[in-house]
Amino acid sequence: MLISLIVKCSRSFFCFSFVLLSASLFAQSGYEYQPSQQDESKLADSKNKLDLWQKEQYKEISGKDYKEFHKERHEHLVNKIETGYYIYDDFFYVRLNKILQKIIASNPNYTNLDNTEILVERSVVPNAACYGNGIMVFNLGLISRLQNDDQLAFVISHELSHQILNHVDGSVKNKIDYLDSKEYKNKIKSIKNLEYNNNTVYESFLLDLSLKSSGRTRQKEREADSLAIVLLQNTNYKLNESLNLLAILDISDEPKYADTIDYKTQFSADSYEFQDAWLLKRNGLAVQQEYDQELIDSLKTHPDCDLRISLLEKNFKLPPLQKHEIESVFKEVTIHSDFELIHSDLLDGRYGRVIENGFVLQNYYPDNDFLTAAIGISLAEIYFAQKNHSLRQFVPLPDDDYNMNYHRILLMINNIRLSDLKKVTLAYYNKNEGIKSTSHDEQNEHLAYASYLYLKLKNSELLEKTKTDYLTLYPQGFFINKLKTNK
Amino acid sequence: MAILFASMSGITAQSKSVSSVVKLNINNIQPIKKGDKITGYYVFYKADKVKGGDYSYKLIIYDENVEKVAKKRIIASSSLLLLEAQYNGELLCFKLYDKKEKKSKLIFYNDKAEKIYTKSYEVSKMERKMILMREQQGGSSSAPSLVPIEEKGFLDVTTVKNEKAGYQIKFYPNDKTQKGWKYASKKTSPLLEFATVMEANKNIIVCLVGAKKKMMSQNASYNVVTLDANTGKELYKIKASSPKYEESILNSYYDEGKKELTLFGNYFRKGSNVIKDNSLGIVITTVNAEGKKIGQKYNSWSKDIAKYLGPSKRGKISEIGFIFFHQFVRKADGTFYGIGESYRKTVSGAATAGKILALAAIAAGGTGSNNESSFQITVRDFYIFEFDQDKNITGVKTIEKSVSRVGLPKGAGYYGPQILAQIVKAQGGFDFSYLKTLNEGKTFAVFYQNYEKIKGEKNKSVCGVISHTDGEYLIDKIDLPTEATFTKVLPAQDGNVLFMEYYRKDKKLKMEFKKMNY
Numbered sequence A: 001m002l003i004s005l006i007v008k009c010s011r012s013f014f015c016f017s018f019v020l021l022s023a024s025l026f027a028q029s030g031y032e033y034q035p036s037q038q039d040e041s042k043l044a045d046s047k048n049k050l051d052l053w054q055k056e057q058y059k060e061i062s063g064k065d066y067k068e069f070h071k072e073r074h075e076h077l078v079n080k081i082e083t084g085y086y087i088y089d090d091f092f093y094v095r096l097n098k099i100l101q102k103i104i105a106s107n108p109n110y111t112n113l114d115n116t117e118i119l120v121e122r123s124v125v126p127n128a129a130c131y132g133n134g135i136m137v138f139n140l141g142l143i144s145r146l147q148n149d150d151q152l153a154f155v156i157s158h159e160l161s162h163q164i165l166n167h168v169d170g171s172v173k174n175k176i177d178y179l180d181s182k183e184y185k186n187k188i189k190s191i192k193n194l195e196y197n198n199n200t201v202y203e204s205f206l207l208d209l210s211l212k213s214s215g216r217t218r219q220k221e222r223e224a225d226s227l228a229i230v231l232l233q234n235t236n237y238k239l240n241e242s243l244n245l246l247a248i249l250d251i252s253d254e255p256k257y258a259d260t261i262d263y264k265t266q267f268s269a270d271s272y273e274f275q276d277a278w279l280l281k282r283n284g285l286a287v288q289q290e291y292d293q294e295l296i297d298s299l300k301t302h303p304d305c306d307l308r309i310s311l312l313e314k315n316f317k318l319p320p321l322q323k324h325e326i327e328s329v330f331k332e333v334t335i336h337s338d339f340e341l342i343h344s345d346l347l348d349g350r351y352g353r354v355i356e357n358g359f360v361l362q363n364y365y366p367d368n369d370f371l372t373a374a375i376g377i378s379l380a381e382i383y384f385a386q387k388n389h390s391l392r393q394f395v396p397l398p399d400d401d402y403n404m405n406y407h408r409i410l411l412m413i414n415n416i417r418l419s420d421l422k423k424v425t426l427a428y429y430n431k432n433e434g435i436k437s438t439s440h441d442e443q444n445e446h447l448a449y450a451s452y453l454y455l456k457l458k459n460s461e462l463l464e465k466t467k468t469d470y471l472t473l474y475p476q477g478f479f480i481n482k483l484k485t486n487k
Numbered sequence B: 001m002a003i004l005f006a007s008m009s010g011i012t013a014q015s016k017s018v019s020s021v022v023k024l025n026i027n028n029i030q031p032i033k034k035g036d037k038i039t040g041y042y043v044f045y046k047a048d049k050v051k052g053g054d055y056s057y058k059l060i061i062y063d064e065n066v067e068k069v070a071k072k073r074i075i076a077s078s079s080l081l082l083l084e085a086q087y088n089g090e091l092l093c094f095k096l097y098d099k100k101e102k103k104s105k106l107i108f109y110n111d112k113a114e115k116i117y118t119k120s121y122e123v124s125k126m127e128r129k130m131i132l133m134r135e136q137q138g139g140s141s142s143a144p145s146l147v148p149i150e151e152k153g154f155l156d157v158t159t160v161k162n163e164k165a166g167y168q169i170k171f172y173p174n175d176k177t178q179k180g181w182k183y184a185s186k187k188t189s190p191l192l193e194f195a196t197v198m199e200a201n202k203n204i205i206v207c208l209v210g211a212k213k214k215m216m217s218q219n220a221s222y223n224v225v226t227l228d229a230n231t232g233k234e235l236y237k238i239k240a241s242s243p244k245y246e247e248s249i250l251n252s253y254y255d256e257g258k259k260e261l262t263l264f265g266n267y268f269r270k271g272s273n274v275i276k277d278n279s280l281g282i283v284i285t286t287v288n289a290e291g292k293k294i295g296q297k298y299n300s301w302s303k304d305i306a307k308y309l310g311p312s313k314r315g316k317i318s319e320i321g322f323i324f325f326h327q328f329v330r331k332a333d334g335t336f337y338g339i340g341e342s343y344r345k346t347v348s349g350a351a352t353a354g355k356i357l358a359l360a361a362i363a364a365g366g367t368g369s370n371n372e373s374s375f376q377i378t379v380r381d382f383y384i385f386e387f388d389q390d391k392n393i394t395g396v397k398t399i400e401k402s403v404s405r406v407g408l409p410k411g412a413g414y415y416g417p418q419i420l421a422q423i424v425k426a427q428g429g430f431d432f433s434y435l436k437t438l439n440e441g442k443t444f445a446v447f448y449q450n451y452e453k454i455k456g457e458k459n460k461s462v463c464g465v466i467s468h469t470d471g472e473y474l475i476d477k478i479d480l481p482t483e484a485t486f487t488k489v490l491p492a493q494d495g496n497v498l499f500m501e502y503y504r505k506d507k508k509l510k511m512e513f514k515k516m517n518y
């Protein structure tokens, strides 16, 4: 509130002194974002733990397919660890694993949990997952939605319950056993021998299998919810925050912030005329998606939250749900995760998302150098990608199913001509002189990379020198790979 | 908090892959059009044998982003072809042909992908021949026979049996309680008559109607017939000739505001043959709402056009050979552009591909045997003819590209330039793919595909776009991936194209949109 008030006032002369007075206050309510730094020793420990687990378990198991599953899971995780999908920092990683250890320590009856670990994934999807081998993953996108440690604890306890109940390995093993069974083989044989409609019958058999399996999956979710509460009963985390958590999940497919971005205002400049047609959608096939059982499960990230809430209320006699604000001690967690998500999107090349969320956060943190740099970098990267026809590797086509802010920036990127995109990008840099500056310190790597891209856009002869400077200043920099592959 | 295992990979790659492509063949993915716009795609394949000797087919409908919208089951004989799909903003229409039953079938779906109604009818012998020819070419190089009319209905253009062959244009309204209409050639006509729809909107239908004595006759006359879209009644008819010249018609533009029709064509010396002989130039005719010619502009090759062809070609139009006009387009500012590709008959050296020759022979009315002619057609550069709002020629832009050669069936060497062009077109011998206006009509973009020959390098196949905005031309190209077993480029929404790559080894079909620069 205070921030927006100051912005409004700063336009009138009368308020000028007030702005000066509150400058220090302003800096405090702003947010000095520094990206989470990877702690290489934590990463190495985590990898070792995983390798050890794999080595020990692998000896115990039998069956070619089951062994294959173990191997694939291990490779998948190692690969993601090595390519930087997970954050091993002092902020998220430490906080979440502390909660995990607290829950484990309070429940000494459950053994074999020494090697469990939470990894924080740079994903915007509001979700968490259990891999079955002690690794549980918590997405940044879920962290940024939560309000307190109690909710974090419920999610962690829920994933830990999947591990305790052997849900993952158990269901994989069941599936493999079923595919190996006489029952299944006879069924397939009988379908093959049908005189008519083989493929149709086969398809509906597969659909039936997947429905049964998703039914079992939902049952397992309820079991994990229950055990999660049982585990938390031995801690001092607030149990009824589980209900708030489920209510948050229920609406998690909606964007976190309701602000509407006016791209025309954001991109307006004297050097060119913003064309309203850039934001126009040309009509495609206006045919509604047919009701399709195969699709139903994928429509919502978290189906039947209502049912899960009422089951917990009933089984554990929890006090009814009471909505409230983010706890003040938790605020830094959500703010940092909002920024870290933008940084993650930038690293993974989801440039449309960076522009969308960058502008949204600018409503709360105006004049934030990181946000300005992130938007500038994204505009420039989109320009270069479009120039060499790799745009669609980074930016999808517009789609009404996305939220409005994202849909509209995708429309603009799809509709705009390359030469106009260059004008928009240059104008954005000109409006934000800070991201053009070529002198930097260790603290503002994003600004340094933004200014490098600016020189590249301008075809400047200083480009090579800036590149060398960057590599010297940030030998472990986030954008080193991008810089090296950039021609 | 689902148990995610095969979780999402890094980048939000907009490439999709369909891994179970057992029945998927790169050719059974086709676009659903709405005139020159791409509104979606469909996949069509034979799924099962059903009781009574029939088969079930699957029709999967996708939107313009290749998101699945609906899945349909169709029962028919063992050989059902899906010929075309069009969308008119309200209904989707699929045109199918049952080879065994010798029947065509139109299926109409509404905006909930529900079947509204179907129409079946017998197909004439001539039409069957043409359908089979198209099937063998595996594409749709000929003019569409299904034409959408925005929010109103569809036209189905077919060849029917009269005294000789004739045409029939049938209108199917979106609202099935309303009556359709039919416009057809006279049953007793002693001539062979054929029709193409050049324009169709909610008020007017503009057709090009040709007539000749025999199939391979090199003498034809052309008329433009306009119909009231509500009743199918003839509004006016225009003969393509003038007291001074013989004329042909290639394309049209209808100005809905002024209700004026602009016709583009070639003109010829009086008494000459518009199919066989060389034209004198390009004629642009303006017709008012009453069907009266209110203006004709003649642009001659030798004088008006030659002066724009640059010093090397000035006055030597014969060096270019002939120009085949694919399309004329009007930009938002009222200027017109004619998109042409040059071709000429040359003596062939080595033998060319047999399959193409056989097809060309069928196209020319032959038997399809491998009779090679000693002539071939060499296709060369793009020529874009620029006209101002008053239809005066103001420039010609030449866009050079690699030469491609097309073999000719035996005897075809003696055909006139217009028929030769039709043979080349039917074989997909031209590089032009399609044309689009973008950027609110301020840009037009010609999409093409060809082989680039670069000295000392392997030939590469490219997909390119030539665009024109604010008086400037821009050329953009992408190399087609070479590691794939098959590659195909389909048109897509706005400035995008859809790359499809099939990898035989992994049985994987990869689809990726690419936005072209324009």
Ligand SMILES: [Zn+2]
Binding pocket: A158, A159, A162, A221, A224, B001, B002, B003
């Ligand atoms: Zn779960």
